[in-house]
Amino acid sequence: MEKLYDRADICDLIESEERFGCIKKDWTLFLGERSIKTVLDVSIGSGGMTIPLLDMGMDVTGSDLSEAMLERCKKKVKARGKDIQLKCTDFRDLSCFGDDKFDMVVSTGNSLGYVSNADVLKTLEEMDKHVKDGGYICFDSRNWEKIQKETERFYFYNPFHHGENRVNLMQVWDHNQDGSITFNLLYSFEKDEKIFQREIFEEHYNPFKLEPVTKHLEKLGYKDITIKQFPCYAPETEFEKMDWYRLIAKK
Numbered sequence: 664m665e666k667l668y669d670r671a672d673i674c675d676l677i678e679s680e681e682r683f684g685c686i687k688k689d690w691t692l693f694l695g696e697r698s699i700k701t702v703l704d705v706s707i708g709s710g711g712m713t714i715p716l717l718d719m720g721m722d723v724t725g726s727d728l729s730e731a732m733l734e735r736c737k738k739k740v741k742a743r744g745k746d747i748q749l750k751c752t753d754f755r756d757l758s759c760f761g762d763d764k765f766d767m768v769v770s771t772g773n774s775l776g777y778v779s780n781a782d783v784l785k786t787l788e789e790m791d792k793h794v795k796d797g798g799y800i801c802f803d804s805r806n807w808e809k810i811q812k813e814t815e816r817f818y819f820y821n822p823f824h825h826g827e828n829r830v831n832l833m834q835v836w837d838h839n840q841d842g843s844i845t846f847n848l849l850y851s852f853e854k855d856e857k858i859f860q861r862e863i864f865e866e867h868y869n870p871f872k873l874e875p876v877t878k879h880l881e882k883l884g885y886k887d888i889t890i891k892q893f894p895c896y897a898p899e900t901e902f903e904k905m906d907w908y909r910l911i912a913k914k
């Protein structure tokens with residue numbers, strides 16, 4: 664089966680200027696008065712969550728495991744008349760950034776769950792090495808605790824349009840015996856009310872709990888750990904009810 668992140672074109676089908684606008688609004692509200700000029704996103708992908716930060720005037724650097732996603736990110740940034748430094752690396756080893764430090768180091772797009780629970784903590788340590796004193800560490804994640812408690816299985820997206828075609832995306836989540844979750848991503852492409860193309864991808868996640876993460880961040884010297892629903896302009900709710908959250912903490 665083809666890998667989702669080799670198909671950056673498919674990943675980006677969901678994107679639109681309207682979506683970028685919503686993400687920008689969300690970042691603006693979420694970051695508030697925090698002074699952030701330089702950002703490193705260690706799972707930047709094709710930039711869906713991070714290009715809006717460039718649009719907000721920040722200096723953005725990115726890395727990702729997928730060359731295809733990075734290539735697409737570069738093209739999208741160039742098309743906006745901007746530039747970005749990108750590196751291909753696993754976020755469990757960020758040594759390619761040497762001694763570089765940033766105002767905020769972030770992992771966007773529910774990406775930490777791709778690695779084992781122990782490696783999530785290791786990744787936070789790697790990210791921490793590149794956070795300036797007084798800077799921020801940040802990530803967003805699906806609320807795995809809610810997903811596991813409710814053993815949710817189906818996740819539907821509103822249909823979106825790509826040229827003349829209508830695209831439907833649905834996710835079916837398999838809860839595996841070892842505690843991992845396989846996301847089956849089912850895309851169907853319709854024209855003249857007929858499905859003419861189907862694309863199926865499998866993504867494997869390792870659900871992690873929030874508490875060990877916040878404890879680890881405290882051990883690393885982080886304070887003001889703030890968790891908000893993602894996107895944060897949605898009506899406020901308690902953690903147990905959040906589908907997706909974003910955490911930020913100050914070094």
Ligand SMILES: C[S@@+](CC[C@H](N)C(=O)[O-])C[C@H]1O[C@@H](n2cnc3c(N)ncnc32)[C@H](O)[C@@H]1O
Pocket residue numbers: 668705706707708709710711712726727728729732752753754755770771772773774777778
């Ligand atoms: C859902 S995409 C999110 C992309 C982008 N941040 C966004 O929100 O649009 C997840 C990304 O995580 C990357 N990824 C998965 N495991 C990784 C790892 N161990 N190190 C670095 N990147 C990884 C994938 O290549 C993919 O680009």
